[in-house]
Amino acid sequence: MIARWWRGWTATQENADAYEELLKTTILPWVGSHDGHRGSYLVRRNREDGVEFATLTLWDSLDSVKAFAGEDYDVAVVPEPARAVLSRWDERSLHYDVVDERPAGS
DSSP states (O other), rough: OOEEEEEESSSSHHHHHHHHHHIIIIIHHHHHHHHTEEEEEEEEEETTTTEEEEEEEEESSSSHHHHHOSSSSSSSSOHHHHHHSSSSSSOOOOOEEOOOOOTTTT
16 A cells, blocks of 8 residues: 655635635545545644645555556646645655554554
8 A cells, every 4th residue: 555645835724724625525535536545634733834734645556646646646736726725835745655554442
């Protein structure tokens, strides 16, 4: 399994709320519709300079990541509506091999 990590920032709380709603209702469901997608996590934290978001998406393999993001799969996939409310974002995503997975309590 592959974990894909990416971050984006908004400059205002208003844009942060709009971005969170966009992620929950449109972007993450779209990501989840791709073959090989195994789930996602969305995290948010307030900072002095705005709001930081991070997404961790889980994929069956690098091939499924490539099917979603393209051959240069490290390049971030940032849809236009997200670009309208983000002040900056990671241009490239990071990928990790998942080497252990444990349910809660184990």
